[in-house]
Amino acid sequence: MIVFWVALAILGPLIWNADPTALHLDASLLPPSLDHPFGTDNLGRDVLLRIIHGAAIDLQIGLFTVLPALTIGSIVGGLAGYYGSLADLAVMRLVDIVVAFPFFVLVIAIIAVLGPGLINMYIAVGLVGWVSYARVVRAEMMVAKQMDYTRAARVLGFSDARILIRHLLPNVIVQALIYSTSDFILGILLGSSLGFLGLGAQPPAPEWGVMIAEGYSFLARAPWISALPGLVIVALAAAFSLFGDGLADYLRPEIDN
Amino acid sequence: MGAFLLRRIALLVPVVIGITLAVFFLIRLIPGDPARTLLGIHATPELIAQVRHTLGLDRSVGIQYLIFMKALVRGDLGHSYFFSSPVSSLVLARLPPTLFLLAYATALTVLIAFPAAILAALRPNSIWDQAVRIASIFGIGLPGYWLGVVLVYAFAIALPILPVAGYGENLGEHFTFLLLPALTIAVSLVPLVLRALRASVMETLRAGYVDTARAKGLAPRLVLRRHVVRNALMPAITVLALNIGYLIGGTVIIENVFAIPGLGSLMIISIGTRDYPTIQAITLVFAVLVVLINLATDLVYAALDPRLRAEIR
Numbered sequence: 001m002i003v004f005w006v007a008l009a010i011l012g013p014l015i016w017n018a019d020p021t022a023l024h025l026d027a028s029l030l031p032p033s034l035d036h037p038f039g040t041d042n043l044g045r046d047v048l049l050r051i052i053h054g055a056a057i058d059l060q061i062g063l064f065t066v067l068p069a070l071t072i073g074s075i076v077g078g079l080a081g082y083y084g085s086l087a088d089l090a091v092m093r094l095v096d097i098v099v100a101f102p103f104f105v106l107v108i109a110i111i112a113v114l115g116p117g118l119i120n121m122y123i124a125v126g127l128v129g130w131v132s133y134a135r136v137v138r139a140e141m142m143v144a145k146q147m148d149y150t151r152a153a154r155v156l157g158f159s160d161a162r163i164l165i166r167h168l169l170p171n172v173i174v175q176a177l178i179y180s181t182s183d184f185i186l187g188i189l190l191g192s193s194l195g196f197l198g199l200g201a202q203p204p205a206p207e208w209g210v211m212i213a214e215g216y217s218f219l220a221r222a223p224w225i226s227a228l229p230g231l232v233i234v235a236l237a238a239a240f241s242l243f244g245d246g247l248a249d250y251l252r253p254e255i256d257n
Numbered sequence: 258m259g260a261f262l263l264r265r266i267a268l269l270v271p272v273v274i275g276i277t278l279a280v281f282f283l284i285r286l287i288p289g290d291p292a293r294t295l296l297g298i299h300a301t302p303e304l305i306a307q308v309r310h311t312l313g314l315d316r317s318v319g320i321q322y323l324i325f326m327k328a329l330v331r332g333d334l335g336h337s338y339f340f341s342s343p344v345s346s347l348v349l350a351r352l353p354p355t356l357f358l359l360a361y362a363t364a365l366t367v368l369i370a371f372p373a374a375i376l377a378a379l380r381p382n383s384i385w386d387q388a389v390r391i392a393s394i395f396g397i398g399l400p401g402y403w404l405g406v407v408l409v410y411a412f413a414i415a416l417p418i419l420p421v422a423g424y425g426e427n428l429g430e431h432f433t434f435l436l437l438p439a440l441t442i443a444v445s446l447v448p449l450v451l452r453a454l455r456a457s458v459m460e461t462l463r464a465g466y467v468d469t470a471r472a473k474g475l476a477p478r479l480v481l482r483r484h485v486v487r488n489a490l491m492p493a494i495t496v497l498a499l500n501i502g503y504l505i506g507g508t509v510i511i512e513n514v515f516a517i518p519g520l521g522s523l524m525i526i527s528i529g530t531r532d533y534p535t536i537q538a539i540t541l542v543f544a545v546l547v548v549l550i551n552l553a554t555d556l557v558y559a560a561l562d563p564r565l566r567a568e569i570r
Binding site: 093096097098099100101102103104106108109110111112113114116182185189192193196198199209215216219220223226227229230233234236237238240241242 | 400514543544548
């Protein structure tokens with residue numbers, strides 16, 4: 001199912017390479033039909049075409065909301081957990097402050113200051129989102145650094161860098177990766193809701209949240225404009241949710257119930 | 258209880274100071290010179306210097322923070338750039354609808370999630386249990402704002418029995434106007450709390466006192482009501498408190514879908530008008546709200562369970 005969505009995002013626009021933002025005012029607000037399976041919006045743009053072209057944007061949103069947070073959080077959390085003492089204390093106080101804010105509120109506050117748009121959205125999510133990864137990786141690191149294999153590596157005289165990268169990283173990153181699959185879904189939901197509020201992707205981009213917002217004004221006459229992109233989000237999220245469960249079972253066979 | 262309360266509040270001081278620091282530095286994230294950004298491209302150098310002075314930007318960061326804190330302690334959240342009024346009165350006027358919506362949504366969440374969790378836990382792997390599991394999988398990826406749009410279509414347009422948007426004039430109207438928004442938030446919150454609730458109910462079912470109650474011949478219905486439900490309520494409060502940030506985030510979005518005159522919609526309006534003091538104040542209020550709700554949760558715990566009071570001491 002994941003393959004389907006990725007293929008849709010990459011191949012879809014190549015196969016049907018019409019412009020998803022071109023206006024066809026003579027064909028506005030048409031209900032779903034053979035010509036336009038998902039109908040058209042108020043500017044006559046084909047809803048299916050826009051959904052297909054939007055797949056690339058929304059998958060990219062999922063990726064770029066997760067990657068910076070995963071990278072920063074793992075590095076900061078890992079180092080804090082490994083070295084402990086003052087560095088750890090400082091990091092954890094910072095984490096306490098960030099988690100005191102409702103996640104979404106802090107993200108839109110940062111976007112408010114930086115200005116709306118996809119890049120600023122990624123920066124804002126990265127600035128807030130790293131804390132969950134830092135917590136997870138730090139906790140794993142505290143356990144892993146006491147393990148026999150770490151002690152053995154230290155006895156052999158390996159450098160901290162080598163122990164961290166070769167021995168500890170593969171062990172502590174698993175839990176963060178499992179978390180990142182559900183975070184990917186949350187990232188897409190977050191990105192599309194920011195698009196809906198006008199803070200993420202900007203019109204006329206066929207981002208799904210933006211499409212839902214555009215269709216909202218025409219809800220009574222043309223409910224398909226808002227309804228269909230939302231259904232697509234639900235379907236995509238369910239696919240990734242099942243994938244995440246599978247990945248967790250694969251990476252952590254010992255806690256398989 | 259008094260000592261417990263004091264100790265708990267003392268623990269909050271660093272967090273609250275951290276929150277004010279974060280909110281203070283938030284505005285410094287504005288790229289370039291804030292005074293120039295605020296005034297736009299047509300500003301004269303004299304005007305920029307004047308605004309820099311009123312904002313205190315010509316002094317050191319430490320002094321700026323002290324000025325900010327001094328005003329904050331007096332309840333002064335600054336002056337809105339867009340609405341010509343103090344931010345504090347704006348925020349106060351917008352607070353009740355948001356609090357009402359939060360409470361309403363929480364109540365609906367409990368009303369939906371608790372019975373569902375009990376049904377699923379009583380008969381593991383039954384149709385009910387499977388339904389709950391499937392609902393969790395699909396519910397996680399359900400965009401709240403989209404669900405709101407769908408509900409508006411279903412209950413305000415296709416079947417016009419509920420108002421489309423707004424807050425209403427009196428208490429009765431608040432309940433009808435906020436029914437769809439609160440339901441929307443509740444439905445997107447339920448999948449998050451359902452799994453944890455089901456687990457906690459199952460654990461309670463295995464407890465010794467439940468066996469005892471059954472063994473002494475108490476009717477199953479009574480065992481459920483008196484022993485299981487009561488004891489599973491505590492973990493339910495934990496789960497809800499853990500998701501308070503998510504709940505508030507949902508409120509911000511949903512207020513905008515249903516045009517509810519609360520803090521969330523004010524925040525989005527303020528972003529559109531680049532009204533930084535208002536954005537700053539709302540961010541602060543939401544963070545303080547989270548802190549207060551967590552504090553209240555701890556107090557409820559301590560009141561319900563004397564063991565916790567002893568432990569934290």
